[in-house]
Amino acid sequence: MSKRTALITGATSGIGLSTARVLAQNDFNLIICGRREERLRKLEQELRGYCEITSLSFDVRDKASVEATLGALPISWKNIDVLINNAGNAHGLSPIDQGDIDDWDAMIDINVKGLLYVSKAIIPGMVDRNSGHIVNIGSIAGKEVYPNGNVYCASKHAVDAINNGMRLDLNRYGIKVTAINPGLVETEFSMVRFKGDKERADNTYKGMIPLTPEDIAETILFVITRPAHVNISDLIIFPTDQASSTIVNRS
Ligand code: NDP
């Protein structure tokens, strides 16, 4: 059987980067995306021995750029079997009365609107072919709201709703839709959230064992390699040390 093609947003770091590595070694060709071109080029070189790979650099917030870049994919890359909507981050962790409006814009624009722009560009091909799989990376923050998480939680609740809406609307085309909702995963996520404050970022995982990005990548591989009649629709994955957004067993 020929290899399937997966497009991964946010492949320059964390969960997306690990997913690219795992899929490359498990019979997928890859379109890797992100803003940091140098990292994309390096990853392309690293994985070229395992699969066909190409990279696209764009900001998911930029609607025109998303449309132009994905619209210009050569015919050989047009058939995207698996879309992994992973690009996203938290920006800030503040009570709602002290939140920064630019942080709110970033989270809504990237986590929600960016996911929609990319999906809008890819879904028509899946509909035409009556097949495909969309994996949306949500979060436990899309299932619960925690103190100071306000707008990030809102953005991930939106991803949860969009995931469910996609599954309903694309059902008639045989397109699978899955949400993967992790708890604490150690990536660049907390460095971004705390704007480079390493101490605050490190404290997020202090005294507990977080998930690794590989844990999520392996889960994504499992989900997208089930038989054609099986769709895993919605998963929450916690580290063993975590029971909810606010209950974490720290030594
Ligand atoms: P990282 O910060 O390590 O990776 C984020 C990725 O998103 C990077 O590759 C980054 O690429 C990309 N990205 C961010 N903003 C944009 C943008 N405007 N345009 C294009 N790409 C962008 O974090 P994670 O790997 O942890 O996060 C991946 C996903 O997992 C996110 O959706 C996050 O919300 C979710 N998640 C993370 C958890 C965690 O604890 N880490 C838990 C639950 C969910 P670049 O900067 O090169 O553009």
Ligand code: 8X3
């Ligand atoms: C990332 C996990 O708990 O920081 O989505 O929101 S959390």
